[in-house]
Amino acid sequence: MTSNLKNVPPNWQKVRFDEIAQIVTDRIEKPVESGLSDYIGLEHLDTDCIRIKRFGSTEDVDATKFLCKKGDIIFGKRRAYLRKLAVSDREAVVSAHSMVLRPTGDKIYPDFLPCFMQSSIFWKTAHSISEGSMSPTIKWKTLAAQEFWLPSIEEQKKISELLWSIEDNIQKTEKLIETIEILKQGLLNELLTKGIGHTRFKDSELGRIPEEWEVKKIKDFCDVKTGTTPSTENQAYWNGNIRWMSSGEINKKFIYDTEKKITEEAVQNSNLKTHPTNSVMIALNGQGKTRGSVAIIKVPTTCNQSLACLIPDEHLADYLYIYYNLQNRYLEIRNYTGNNGREGLNLTIVKNIKIALPPLEEQNRIRNIFNLLDNSIQRNYENIAKLSSIRKKLSNKLILGDLITEL
Incomplete structure (x- = not known):
């Protein structure tokens, strides 16, 4: 099966998937004895998210698993309609319900492969080749034979640099949210016990509190x-x-x-x-x-x-x-x-x-401080949603060739 483009841009080439990616099947028979602490299951992959944000423990899994290394792509081969695919930032043990993939050959720019695999044209193909009704799964042999149109290496590089720069901004915004959350937690502990501007305190069954409370x-x-x-x-x-x-x-x-x-x-x-x-x-x-x-x-x-x-x-x-x-x-x-x-x-x-x-007036002052922090957190989440939407739309248009001449 070949993924079709309405108008193939000049200098694009048709490739089989196994010309640009290889499957890694380094088996780990006993995860707890592997020397690795992190486990990546399908439950740790988020739909349409290229980074892995949480991990399990190898102490909690048994049976044969696979090994992934930093930079490997973890592809959820089961229930491909969930669009679970991410790049690992560490060596870890991986669920056997995933494929561990690495870029290969001279027809693919390494950073471009995960971007391409998150595009609608790839997911459409992945869904179409899934086998089974209860838990549809993709076989490597079938995926390897699929053909796709790819831009030149230079164009792949430009596309991946653009898409990864958006992802970097998403990650920076997530870090900012974490910082605000830490600040908020510190203020919660402070303001809900000491209030604002108090100098006189008393003992209570909840600990020391301002005298007016x-x-x-x-x-x-x-x-x-x-x-x-x-x-x-x-x-x-x-x-x-x-x-x-x-x-x-x-x-x-x-x-x-x-x-x-x-x-x-x-x-x-x-x-x-x-x-x-x-x-x-x-x-x-x-x-x-x-x-x-x-x-x-x-x-x-x-x-x-x-x-x-x-x-x-x-x-x-x-x-x-x-x-x-x-x-x-x-x-x-x-x-x-x-x-x-x-x-x-x-x-x-x-x-x-x-x-x-506290007296009602002070309650209002305290709640307003936390509201400001919550509003800031919410705005940053909205920014992440907008950046994610832009990245997805750009990814699909660029990989379909619609915007390639503008890069």
């Missing part, structure tokens, strides 16, 4: 509620226009919508209440790291029994101050247990969580 239980300044799950067998209760939230949806600061919607009939025939905008939601339980996570709903929402909704008295407490306080104490709160010793949060535990509460 009070230790209060959440139930003293919030109305705490939960929800329920309407009968899934009654279709009249579902696919309505009332938002219904579960704990698994707490994965960001602000919640503007929910995956599922219920009907007015479901609300009328249950003890569900619609929680107001700017309520703080805390996960009572849930998979993985969900329990103890917090978010703020920015639209009226109902919820199930896995969530507690904190509706603050606006004369006593600021919703963002509550959010930042609980977020900063995530590990402490998720490990609370009830009187029966069972793991997991409940409404009684949440109502009795104690918070060092």
Whole structure:
């Protein structure tokens, strides 16, 4: 199979994939005895991301794996529609569900190969040659025989320099986000215990706090509620226009919508209440790291029994101050247990969580500082999204030959 271009630019050449890439099959029978600490599975590759941002441990894997070296391309040969491919920055052990590839021959500029493999024309071919229905997989023999049109080496060099420069900017922006996050964490620990400009402190059950602050239980300044799950067998209760939230949806600061919607009939025939905008939601339980996570709903929402909704008295407490306080104490709160010793949060535990509460004016000043940092983090994430979009569009146009004459 040959990937077709509508108009092949001058000086482009048609190549078989095995003329520009070789598969590396250095086997590692016992990963834990390999002398390597890092493991790269398909779960460590992100869709459309050319860098590997997280790693597993060789202590947690067994069976035969492959060896990759710095600069090798890790290609997810299983479920190619997920578009998982990245360049390793280290020597590591790799899942057998991946192919380890290296540039080869004089028809490819090494830095260009991973850029080319992230293009739509390559993924279209990869998807078309995948075999199997439940877990479609690509065989090296089949991939090796595929033919592609490539620009000249000089043009490949220009394209890869451009695309990698965009990737460098993405990486620098990610580093900036990490720096702001560290600054934010330091300020959280400082401002939520010492406040702003205080010189006189007192001992409390939460440690030393400013004299003007009070230790209060959440139930003293919030109305705490939960929800329920309407009968899934009654279709009249579902696919309505009332938002219904579960704990698994707490994965960001602000919640503007929910995956599922219920009907007015479901609300009328249950003890569900619609929680107001700017309520703080805390996960009572849930998979993985969900329990103890917090978010703020920015639209009226109902919820199930896995969530507690904190509706603050606006004369006593600021919703963002509550959010930042609980977020900063995530590990402490998720490990609370009830009187029966069972793991997991409940409404009684949440109502009795104690918070060092400044006067409302100071709460607002503290929350505004954290808001500025969060807004900066959000803007940088938006910049990353824009750069990623530009890189993807440029990659596809350049590798299709649409812009090559402008380089």
